Amino acid sequence: MQRIGVFVCHCGTNIAATVDVKAVAEALGHEAGVVIAQDYQYMCSESGQELVKSAIREQKLTGVVICSCSPRMHENTFRKAAASAGLNPYLVEVANIREQCSWIHKDIATATEKAIILGKAAVAKVALNTPLTSMESPVVKRALVIGGGIAGIQTALDIAEAGFDVDIVEKNPTIGGKMAQIDKTFPTLDCAACILTPKMVEASQNERITIHSFSEVEDVKGFVGNFTVKIKKKARFVDETKCTGCGLCTEKCPMKKVPNEFNMGLDNRSAIYIPFAQAVPKVATIDPNYCMMLKTGKCGVCSKVCSAGAIDYKQQDTIIEQQYGAIVVATGFNPIKLDKYDEFAYNQCPDVVTSLELERLMNAAGPNGGTLLRPSDKTHPHTIVFVQCVGSRCDDEKGKPYCSKICCMYTAKHAMLIREKYPDTEVYVFYIDVRTPGKNFDEFYRRAVEQYNVHYIKGMVGKVTPKSDGKIDVQASDLLANEQLHINADMVVLAAAIEPDKTARPLATMLTTQMDTNDFFTEAHPKLRPVESATAGIFLSGACQGPKDIPETVAQGSAAAAKAIGLLCKNSITCNPCTAHSDELMCNGCSSCEKVCPYGAITYIDKEFRMPDRTTKIRRVASVNPAVCQGCGACTVACPSGAMDLSGFSNSQIMAEVDAICK
Amino acid sequence: MQVNENFEPVIVAFCCNWCSYAGADLSGTNRLNYPTNVKIIRVPCSCRVNPMFILRAFQKGADGVIICGCHPGDCHYTSGNYFTRRRITLLYSMLDFLGIERNRTRLEWVSAAEGAKFAATMQQFTEDVKALGPNRRLEDLRCRKQ
Amino acid sequence: MQEAMIKRAKELLADGSVDRVIGWKRGEFAYDITPAVFTTAEELDRDFVCDDFTAANVSKYLVKETQKEGKILAFLKPCDTYSFNQLVKEHRIDREKVYVIGIEGGPKLDIEKIKAKGITGILSVKNEDYTLKIETIYGTQTMPFYEAILGKCASCKSKKHVVFDELIGEDGDVLDSNRFEMVEKLENMTAQERFDFWRDQLSKCIRCNACRNVCPACTCENCVFDNPKSGIDNKAPADSFEENMFHIIRAFHVAGRCTDCGECSRVCPQHIPLHLLNRKFIKDINELYGEYQAGADTTSRAPLNTYDKNDCEPSVVHERGVE
C-alpha cells in the first residue's frame, strides 16, 4: 500500500502569488495513496526539509512529491533530505509548479488547476517509483584541456599543481592563444608577453603537463571519470623531439611570401616557420600549402641546413588515444569577419584595421617593430578614429546580438597608448555606451579622456570613405552636439565583435555539451555553476563560454581547474542509477537495442532458461552494463518486445503521468 | 466544422531533460507566457518517447502531443534525437495516413537557451490544436459510419 | 514439383543431414492447408503437399524449431526467404540448424476469391493452363486463374531467393511490383477520406490476433500486448481506441523489419488490408531514408536503428500529400 506525502512550496510569493498553494495541497491530499499533503513557505529551507523528513519518519512514507521549483534546481536537495530520513532518494518526485506554472501564468484559477494536474502526474509517477541504488565508477586521474590560450594554460597549471597529469591540445603550432598577440593589457598597461610567456614556459616545463601542439581532438567517447579521447597530431613535418628551435631553417627557407597569421596577415613569414620568438614548444612547422618541397618535391633547403636532422617531409598525421577523467574546454574566441560591413570600407582600404590588427601594428614584435605606421604607405598616422561596437549588439544577421565586453576597455587602452607614444596624434573614439564595470576600469577610461585628451564622441560612424589623397573620410554623428561630423582621418580602427572559435561547434557535438545560439558553450547553471557544462565531467574555461577579458578568463580558468580537481580527487564517482535494464524473460536477443546505444553499454549473453515443461532452453538475451549506460532510453523504444525499460523513467511511470495529465 | 470558443485542449509536451526542459524552465525564469493547456512530462532524452506514449495520450483524451528535444547534433547522448527524428517522422506520417489531423502532433528542437522559442512554440501549437477542436478521430474508430 | 520435394526430403532424412522437415499438409478440405513438421518418409508420403494453396510462410515456425535439437529442412518460397533472412539477422533463427531448399513461389490461390464467385461445396481445385477447374459437390465449375490469386501474390515484389542451400526449380529476379499503388491512392485522398477508410476497416477488427500470430516479424517471446507491465496489454478491447492502437503499434514494431510477405492480410478473417499499414512504412522509409528491403541481407542496419545527420524533419509530413 502506497503512503505518499505531498509537499507544496510557496517559494515566498514566487509560487503563491499565482497558484493557490493551499488548494493544491488540499486537492492532492485526496489522490489515491496520498496520506499527507502540506504546504510551506520555503520547502527547500532547513525547516522545510525538516517538515519532509519528519513526515517520512512519522507517516512511514513510501513516496514523496514536492511541488516546487524545477527539479533541475532542487531535486537533489530533496533526494538528500529523503535519504537522511531513511527513504530511498529515488522515491522522490518533483512537480515543477514554478518555472513551468506560476511564472508563466497570470490567472490564479487556471494556474492552480494546472499545478494540481502537474502534482497529480507526479503522484501517479511516484507510486510506481522503485528504490534505486547508485553504482560506483572509477575516475581516471588525468585531465584534458582543449585549447592552449591563457585560459587553457591557467587551467592546466592549476590542475598540475594539484598533482594530476594534464594534457593540453592546441590546434596551432604554439600555445599562447590570443593573449600572445596582444601588446599591452588593460587597465595596468603591463606587457602581455611579459606576463604570459613565463606561464607558457612554466606549462612546458611542468612534468605533469603534456602539450600536444598542432593537434586536434578527433573523437570523444565515454563519460565522466572515464573519457576516451582520440587526438590527432597533425603532421608538422618536423620532428618535435629533435628540433632545437634555432630558427636557421626559417631564415634559409626560400619561400617567404606566406601571409603571417600571427601578425594578422600584415606581413609575411616563410613556409617553414616558428610563429613567434617565445613560441612553446619552440619548434618549427612546415606549411604544406606553401612548402616547395612538399608541393613539387624540389627544394629541401631546410633539411640541408638543419643540423639536428629534425626535418621529416614524410611525416604523417598520427592519432593518440588517451583516457581522461575530466575535460576542460578552453577554445577561446576570434574577432568576427567584417566582410559584410561595406560602410566601414574594411575590405577596400588597408588603413582600416581591426583592433587585433592594431595590436600587432603596435607590438614591438609586430610587422613594424613597434612603430605605429599606416599599413598602406608606412607613414605615421596623425588622426586615428576608433569605431566601437562593430558587429556587437546587432539585431541583424551581419553581427552578433551580444556585447563583446572587452572592446570598450581595449579601445581606451589603444587610444591612451597612442596618445602617450605619439602626442601629435589626434584620437577620436566613437561610442554608443562606454561600459567599464570592473576594478579600476572606469578610472582607466577617465584617464584616457582627462589625462590623455582622447576625444570620446557619443555617436556611431555611418560611413568610411577612402579618398584619393590617401586620407579617409569618416562620416559620423555626434549625438550630444546634434551634428554630423566629417573627420579627415589617417587610420580607422574597428572594434570588431568577438565570436567563439569555429572549432567549438563540432567539439560540442563530440562532447555532447550544449551551446547557445551564438555557439558559446552553455554552463550548467548561469549563476550557480558557471564553469561546468551540463554534461558531467566537462568544464568550461575562458571565452568559449562568453566574452571575457584576461582577468576574468584566468579566474574562470582556475575555477574550472578547481572543479576538475574536485572530480579527479575522487577514486570513484556515483553513477546515475536511472539506467536501462532488460527483462530477460521477454528479450528476443534481436540486437536492435545494441544498434542504437551510443555508449556500447549493451552486450548479449546466451542464457539457459527453465521452461514450464521442465525442459531448458538457451536463448540469447541482452544485458546492460549499468556503469556504462547513461540512461538516454533510446534502446527502450528500439526494443520491439518491450523487454528494455529505463529505471526512473519506466514505460509504466511515463504512461501514468500521461494518464494523469489527460484525465 | 463548429468551433467551440470555450474549447480548452489538453496538450501533452514531452521534453528532454537537457535542452527542452531547461528551455521550458528558462521561459519560466524569463516570465514568458504560454497557455496553461500545455503540461510537460520530463524524459531524459527525446528518444525515450515511445510511440506508445503518444498514442496513449490521445487515447486518454489529449488533443495534441508535442515532443521537444535538443537540436540535431546537440543531443546530450550524442545521437538520441537523430533516432527520435526518424521514429517520430514515420509515426506522424502513419497517423497522417490514418487520417489524423497533422496539426495534432509536432516535434520541435528547443535548446536550453531558447526560452522564447519554447514559449512561442507552445503558444502556436496550442492555437493550432484549438483550431482543430477536440480530438475525436483517434477515439471513435470503433463507431461504424452511420 | 511436389514429388521432387518429397524425394529430396526423404534423401536428406535418410542420410541424416536433417532430422525434421517443415512443409505443408492438407486439412479437412483440399484448400485448407497448414504448415506441418514431418519426421519420417511415411509422413511425407502421406501428408506432404505443395500446391496452389500452400501460401503459408513457414519461416516463423523455424524460430521455435531451431531452439530444438537437430537440424530441420525448410522449403522456402522466394517471399519466405526474406522473412527467413530477417529472422536470421535478428538472431531469432539459428541458421546452422536449417537446411534451406528454395522452391518456386506463387502465385498462390485465395479460396475466398473462389468462394466469392458463388462457388460452394468445393472438393478440389486444379489449374489447367491458367483456368481453374473446380470440382464441387454440385459439379465442375471454371474460372480464370488470375482472378483467384492472393492479393499478396498479385503485387509480388520478388521471385528471387535471397538465401538457400539448394534450389528445386528456377531462381527468379526482384520484380518491379506495383505494391505501393493502394498506399499512394490513400495518400492522395483527403484526411477525412483516409480517416473514413480506416475507420471502416479497423472497426471490423475482432482482435483475434491472427495477424500478429502469423507475422514472421512478430516473434517476441512475450508480446507487449500480452504483457501486463507494458501498460498496453489488452485482449478484449476496453474502449474504442484499442484496435487503432493495436494496429498502429504493431505496424510500428515491425517497421523496418517487415519484409512485406503479406501474411497479415492473408489470414485476417475480417479482410482488413493490414499490409497497407506496413507498406506505408516501407514506402516512407524508401522515400525518406533510401531504398531498403528488410530481409534482403543479414548485415545491413535496419532503417530505424540508424540515422543520417541530414535526415528530414517530421514537418516533411506536412509538406507532401493531401491534408
Added chain:
Amino acid sequence: MNKNLKEQVLRSSGVNVLKCMRCGKCSATCPSYDEMEYHPHQFVYMVEKGDIGTLMKSESIYKCLTCFACVERCPRGVEPAKVVEAVRLAAVRQQGGNRLEPTDIPALLDEDLPQQAIVTAMRKYAK
C-alpha cells in the same frame, strides 16, 4: 502628447522604436543630415516620446530622401526611414491633401531625372 497620433505612426510605420539603442548610426549615415532640422535618430526618439506634432510641423519630413541608408545600416533593425515616412503620412493625411497626383508626373519628367527620384517623390508627396 497625442497618444492616438503616436499609435497611428507606430502602426503605419510598423517600427518598434524601443529597439533603438541610441547609437546614431542612422544620422551618421544620412545624406540629408544638414538639411534636416530633426535627424533620423531624433525622429525615432521623438516618436517614442510621442512628440509627433513637432515633427509634423518641421520641414524635415520633406527633406528625407528615402534613400534607406539608415534602414540598411541600423544595427538594431529599427528602420528610421519608415518612421519619417509615417510622420509625413500623418501630416499629409491631416492636411487632407495630395500634393502630387500621378497625372502631374509626365510634365515633371526630364531625361536626367533618376527613376528613384520619381518613386521618392510619390512616396513623399502623394498618398
